Amino acid sequence: MRNLCMKVSYEGTNYNGFQTQTDGRTVQDHLEKAIKMLTGDEVKIIASGRTDAGVHAYGQVFNFQSLSAIPVERWAMALNTRLPADIVVREAIEVPELFHSRRSAKRKTYRYTVNANQFIDVFTRHTQLHHHGRLDIAAMQRAIKHFIGTHDFTSFASRNSAKTCHVRTLFDAYIEVDDSMCRSASRDQGVIHTYVTGSGFLQHMVRIMMGTLLEVGEGKKSPDDIPVILAALDRTQAGPTAEGKGLTLWDVDYSDHMKKTL
């Protein structure tokens, strides 16, 4: 039995999230179906974590056990010809027996993208939240630094979170502004990419952080409110849950060994 591990990109727009649901239309369903078409085997894949409906992935990771003798370097292309155009396997490697995409993950990075230009960009509209009105981006950049470190993120977790412990560590969190498509400084503020890297994330955590950062940008909250909201351990103190479509699971890091190969 081989343990195969793959990196997959998907545009989540047309899916009901990553993980298999009773009402179907998930990325996992398509991947398992493609594996069955290729090998004849019914497998259950293990991903680094689920992504919500409408959320995208650049580097989602999954693994599964297989008896197939297909050489590992053929898998990506072979699956891609059996997958819809919005799901693309980018890499496949063989990993040790004990490797587990979720439990072995050391760090995950998410990217949330806000288009703060006056008009929607038609070419990237499925992966950006369009924000009307001015944002104080410098204030957002001060605010986001308060998230770095180890905190109880109860205020930034869905009330439906099934996790008993809400303590998570953020290794890094920063905002990058791409102003290459700005035409008028008075109306266009650029495309704002927010990257957060952590040991793990609670349900809706990045989206609630982002909804709160946007309130900072709009002047409804100040950067120094972030530590107060964290300390409150109360979801009602944070901002709204930003729309899923701006969120992309960007990358998953494993041990140094895995990092080199995946």
Add this chain to the structure above:
Amino acid sequence: MRNLCMKVSYEGTNYNGFQTQTDGRTVQDHLEKAIKMLTGDEVKIIASGRTDAGVHAYGQVFNFQSLSAIPVERWAMALNTRLPADIVVREAIEVPELFHSRRSAKRKTYRYTVNANQFIDVFTRHTQLHHHGRLDIAAMQRAIKHFIGTHDFTSFASRNSAKTCHVRTLFDAYIEVDDSMCRSASRDQGVIHTYVTGSGFLQHMVRIMMGTLLEVGEGKKSPDDIPVILAALDRTQAGPTAEGKGLTLWDVDYSDHMKKTL
């Protein structure tokens, strides 16, 4: 009567081209319908030129006569709320009575994008041609320079071209490589953006130039074949017509006065 001029972006994937067709589903139809919803008036808009089915625009320009008293700065937002999500009006200005989007155009720029990385990028798949296999990009860069200047482009025009004169002037033509998403130098060559700016373009001209440049990249033609193909005035000498989905009408320039305002 006012002469209103607008700049519009659209993702052409779901449209039967820009210009009204008997079988519907065109960008022009949607724009005229939105104007009618807003003002009650039936108008015929004049664009800088048509774009083929599946071809996109970042900065298509159109104008029309209107009796509406709606202030010019309100038009873009007002139309956008009446347009599908893949058509966005980005700018509206009032222009002199004699301004004509097609006849007044001085220069047009097209961009053609080829993804030369190993795998399709799910996020930009609708606006990129994915090319399998190595490309000699340096050879393509030498080849494209032969197009600059005034030439008879008969070899690079659709055989259906209704134009009597095929002489056109290219002011500029160059290739830019974006390697920001490359993961492996041996398998990923980057995203190749080809920009061409000219006085005007014949039907399929940019797509045939691109199909020919790709043959140069593949080693099937040499850069020095371009002048020979141009001189032949024979469509069969050039390469195939590259797919429409990689092509975007990037910008249209008018006189210096128009350039400043639009």
